[in-house]
Amino acid sequence: xxxxxxxxxxxxxxxxxxxxxxxxxxxxxxxxxxxxxxxxxxxxxxxxxxxxxxxxxxxxxxxxxxxxxxxxxxxxxxxxxxxxxxxxxxxxxxxxxxxxxxxxxxxxxxxxxxxxxxxxxxxxxxxxxxxxxxxxxxxxxxxxxxxxxxxxxxxxxxxxxxxxxxxxxxxxxxxxxxxxxxxxxxxxxxxxxxxxxxxxxxxxxxxxxxxxxxxxxxxxxxxxxxxxxxxxxxxxxxxxxxxxxxxxxxxxxxxxxxxxxxxxxxxxxxxxxxxxxxxxxxxxxxxxxxxxxxxxxxxxxxxxxxxxxxxxxxxxxxxxxxxxxxxxxxxxxxxxxxxxxxxxxxxxxxxxxxxxxxxxxx
Amino acid sequence: xxxxxxxxxxxxxxxxxxxxxxxxxxxxxxxxxxxxxxxxxxxxxxxxxxxxxxxxxxxxxxxxxxxxxxxxxxxxxxxxxxxxxxxxxxxxxxxxxxxxxxxxxxxxxxxxxxxxxxxxxxxxxxxxxxxxxxxxxxxxxxxxxxxxxxxxxxxxxxxxxxxxxxxxxxxxxxxxxxxxxxxxxxxxxxxxxxxxxxxxxxxxxxxxxxxxxxxxxxxxxxxxxxxxxxxxxxxxxxxxxxxxxxxxxxxxxxxxxxxxxxxxxxxxxxxxxxxxxxxxxxxxxxxxxxxxxxx
Ligand SMILES: Nc1ncnc2c1ncn2[C@@H]1O[C@H](COP(=O)(O)OP(=O)(O)OP(=O)(O)O)[C@@H](O)[C@H]1O
Ligand SMILES: [Mg+2]
Numbered sequence: 073x074x075x076x077x078x079x080x081x082x083x084x085x086x087x088x089x090x091x092x093x094x095x096x097x098x099x100x101x102x103x104x105x106x107x108x109x110x111x112x113x114x115x116x117x118x119x120x121x122x123x124x125x126x127x128x129x130x131x132x133x134x135x136x137x138x139x140x141x142x143x144x145x146x147x148x149x150x151x152x153x154x155x156x157x158x159x160x161x162x163x164x165x166x167x168x169x170x171x172x173x174x175x176x177x178x179x180x181x182x183x184x185x186x187x188x189x190x191x192x193x194x195x196x197x198x199x200x201x202x203x204x205x206x207x208x209x210x211x212x213x214x215x216x217x218x219x220x221x222x223x224x225x226x227x228x229x230x231x232x233x234x235x236x237x238x239x240x241x242x243x244x245x246x247x248x249x250x251x252x253x254x255x256x257x258x259x260x261x262x263x264x265x266x267x268x269x270x271x272x273x274x275x276x277x278x279x280x281x282x283x284x285x286x287x288x289x290x291x292x293x294x295x296x297x298x299x300x301x302x303x304x305x306x307x308x309x310x311x312x313x314x315x316x317x318x319x320x321x322x323x324x325x326x327x328x329x330x331x332x333x334x335x336x337x338x339x340x341x342x343x344x345x346x347x348x349x350x351x352x353x354x355x356x357x358x359x360x361x362x363x364x365x366x367x368x369x370x371x372x373x374x375x376x377x378x379x380x381x382x383x384x385x386x387x388x389x390x391x392x393x394x395x396x397x398x399x400x401x402x403x404x405x406x407x408x409x410x411x412x413x414x415x416x417x418x419x420x421x422x423x424x425x426x427x428x429x430x431x432x433x434x
Numbered sequence: 435x436x437x438x439x440x441x442x443x444x445x446x447x448x449x450x451x452x453x454x455x456x457x458x459x460x461x462x463x464x465x466x467x468x469x470x471x472x473x474x475x476x477x478x479x480x481x482x483x484x485x486x487x488x489x490x491x492x493x494x495x496x497x498x499x500x501x502x503x504x505x506x507x508x509x510x511x512x513x514x515x516x517x518x519x520x521x522x523x524x525x526x527x528x529x530x531x532x533x534x535x536x537x538x539x540x541x542x543x544x545x546x547x548x549x550x551x552x553x554x555x556x557x558x559x560x561x562x563x564x565x566x567x568x569x570x571x572x573x574x575x576x577x578x579x580x581x582x583x584x585x586x587x588x589x590x591x592x593x594x595x596x597x598x599x600x601x602x603x604x605x606x607x608x609x610x611x612x613x614x615x616x617x618x619x620x621x622x623x624x625x626x627x628x629x630x631x632x633x634x635x636x637x638x639x640x641x642x643x644x645x646x647x648x649x650x651x652x653x654x655x656x657x658x659x660x661x662x663x664x665x666x667x668x669x670x671x672x673x674x675x676x677x678x679x680x681x682x683x684x685x686x687x688x689x690x691x692x693x694x695x696x697x698x699x700x701x702x703x704x705x706x707x708x709x710x711x712x713x714x715x716x717x718x719x720x721x722x723x724x725x726x727x728x729x
Contacts, residue, residue, distance in 0.1 A: 126628055146631040159629035163725065172643075173633030226632065357569045 075100040077109045077227055080124060083132035084297040085284075087116055091122050095132070100228075100262065100277075107271040108264045110281035112308070116264040119281070120230050123262065125149045137227055152221035153230040155346065156237075158213045158221035160220075166192070167201035169216055174223045189337065191223040194427035211242050218253075230259045235270065247273055262332075270307045272296065279392040280304050283336045284384050296357075300344040303434045305355050312361075312402040314395075316354045328432065330354050333375055337429040343432035358390065361404035363421050365412070370424035377402075379419045389414050393421060479702035484694060496699035505685070505702060515596050516665040523660045523692040524653060526604065527611035529646070529651075534612075535619035547616065549608050551611065558606060562673050565602045569593040569674070594676025602670050607663075611656035618652025647725060654721050658714055665710055668727040682706050 076099040085093035092115045100106045108116045121127045123134060126148035133143045136150060152173075162167050171188045178188065192198050195215035200208075201268045208216065214234055221229055234250075235243045251274055265271050278287040288300045299305035302313065311375045319327040324340050344421045364370060380401055381392035389408055392401045404423070408414070415421060478495055481488045499505045516519045553561070568574045569592045576588040591597055622645060630640040667682035673682070682702060689699030 080699040124632060126631075145636070146628070147634045147636055151632075153629070153632045155629055156626045157623065157625050159623065161626060161629070161644060173632070173635075175643075176634060410631065 077102045079135040081133040084130045086130045103258050105261045105276045107275040107278045110403045114281045115284040120264050124153050150227040152226040154217045154234045155233040158217040160213050166203045172220045191219040195219045235396040305343050312357045313355050315352045332398035338427050340348050355431045358403045358405040362424040372426040375423045377423050379415050458488050474700045478704045480697045482697050499701050508682045508685050512665050518600045519664045520661040522604040522609045523607050524656050530614035531612045596679045598674040599671050599679045603664050607660045610659045614655035615652040622648045637704045
């Protein structure tokens with residue numbers, strides 16, 4: 073049975089007149105890898121700083137390990153942070169940086185050295201202890217920041233866009249390492265990111281934030297397959313939208329008419345009750361559409377379309393196709409398996425789709 | 435190749451254009467700094483009898499300077515006074531710089547720095563005289579304290595002695611100490627302080643372990659900027675120092691202008707410069723050690 077290590081109860085934060093956090097409610101479990109995902113300025117860093125104790129809440133409560141954190145200074149909270157800029161102390165060596173927080177633990181010199189060595193080994197920096205802080209690459213700085221926080225064995229590790237300063241290759245490598253590390257130490261990680269891919273890859277659960285509010289909080293698969301609002305759907309991955317009309321609802325079944333695709337029956341769990349903006353539409357991911365090649369039969373439904381744009385990615389090809397009888401283009405993706413040709417622009421194509429992959433927004 | 439071409443070629447190389455750029459300044463410095471300095475050094479090995487200068491090389495002046503107790507005493511007093519000035523100035527400047535850097539709205543910082551420098555727009559001499567007015571027997575301070583009944587008789591330990599010199603100089607050099615410390619504090623990445631708090635240190639220990647070491651270059655600059663010129667100051671001791679507030683520079687002046695012993699004055703000047711250099715180097719070395727120990 074997991075228990076919540078962090079409880080956020082209607083957390084509000086004002087900066088002067090600016091309402092940065094508008095009622096955040098969330099429970100984060102022990103040992104969970106939790107991500108805060110959202111566009112720039114939505115309040116992710118603010119929320120993380122509220123948890124770390126660098127910002128007071130205006131109203132609401134933060135509980136860590138069941139204890140209210142009101143008036144508890146950052147140095148007295150069982151959280152540690154990896155700062156976006158890493159905040160490596162420039163006047164200290166790598167070993168002194170990593171051991172910074174252990175000063176008050178009253179360790180002997182040998183014991184301290186051993187702990188620092190272990191922490192450096194954990195992040196793959198063995199032997200770097202004597203280095204000056206300024207003689208490190210971006211990825212190494214990030215590891216030092218990580219080791220420095222983890223050495224204190226916090227209950228919660230807060231990471232503010234720790235990978236955003238790294239190049240793509242290194243970032244992907246560090247993502248895997250972070251996940252492994254988190255499993256190994258079993259500490260709750262709260263990761264702030266504006267990179268949806270990163271959040272999907274790494275997290276057990278993701279909270280998508282817009283304008284100081286959590287729009288949806290779910291595990292990556294649910295978030296990807298069943299986004300609650302168009303905005304969430306748009307933010308996570310690529311989503312096609314087509315105008316639609318609800319014809320009738322009967323119990324679990326909803327009959328809809330989709331522009332360019334025709335009638336379809338979907339189940340009510342494909343129609344989340346989120347904040348709709350009035351217009352009804354259906355959304356579907358590029359990979360839920362398939363181009364049918366000669367002789368292939370659709371397992372479910374079929375539509376005709378014309379290829380308007382081809383984007384070749386090596387392993388994948390993205391097509392923008394216009395559905396017959398509409399002026400709407402939708403994007404679909406095909407894996408470039410051996411022997412499958414890439415269609416040229418202007419080609420006619422048969423498209424297979426399935427009502428079960430749709431999400432209805434209204 | 436014509437001269438014009440040669441010059442044109444020369445101007446294209448970086449080194450040459452560098453030399454061209456600094457040469458006016460370098461010439462100026464050579465003329466006004468190096469030349470007089472060399473003259474002083476040369477003079478210190480000569481002797482003078484009333485108005486005639488004996489140009490034979492001798493160490494006699496140095497022997498006198500080392501053996502006559504008056505010079506040693508004056509030198510020690512100068513060191514003591516400018517040391518006190520430095521300590522007082524830097525200790526007072528640090529909180530001011532800290533306050534402006536950490537607790538003033540960023541948009542207002544330059545205004546604050548501007549305000550801090552305003553008193554220093556008036557001539558240094560006028561400011562020294564103002565301190566005389568403030569610290570004098572019937573001065574502002576004494577009459578205020580008397581009027582308030584806090585003291586029965588005017589305080590006499592605040593003017594015409596070393597204390598007055600320290601107070602006046604500390605005030606005069608305050609901005610020179612505030613500015614480098616302020617700049618050093620401004621350069622500190624604020625997230626470092628948060629990182630320290632996050633890693634378990636409170637405000638005080640964060641200051642000692644992060645802020646202070648990182649501000650050290652500014653403090654060192656402030657110490658040197660205050661210490662080096664104050665040890666050679668002679669206007670302030672002359673005006674507010676009284677007989678027991680006189681410093682080595684006053685003696686140098688006396689040697690040159692009153693006792694007609696320019697070589698002796700030169701010798702004292704050279705010795706003073708050497709001592710300042712040694713003290714500064716020792717200080718810088720100590721600071722290095724302090725920072726290295728942190729590593
Ligand atoms: N100290 C502050 N004073 C005033 N406004 C602030 C302060 N800190 C943040 N804000 C505002 O609060 C909002 C949320 O800021 P926050 O830093 O949490 O965004 P974020 O989601 O982390 O964005 P990013 O992805 O760009 O880092 C922003 O509009 C920002 O301007
Ligand atoms: Mg941020």
